[in-house]
Amino acid sequence: MANPKRKLSRASKGHRRAHLALTRAQLVRCTHCGAMIKPHTICKACGHYRGRQILVAENN
Numbered sequence: 001m002a003n004p005k006r007k008l009s010r011a012s013k014g015h016r017r018a019h020l021a022l023t024r025a026q027l028v029r030c031t032h033c034g035a036m037i038k039p040h041t042i043c044k045a046c047g048h049y050r051g052r053q054i055l056v057a058e059n060n
């Protein structure tokens with residue numbers, strides 16, 4: 001069985017994981033209603049995407 005020759009030190013493990021941090025999602029303003037949305041997604045507040053109405057609000 002192929003196995004690592006030596007135990008990986010805590011320092012080495014930490015150095016490798018130094019680049020694994022998560023970043024916050026970027027948010028942009030909806031051009032129609034101004035709500036904060038993820039880029040390239042339909043606005044959940046008003047249903048617009050790239051200046052067009054995509055989703056129509058349900059009347060419950």
Ligand SMILES: [Zn+2]
Nearest residue numbers: 030033043046
């Ligand atoms: Zn919107």
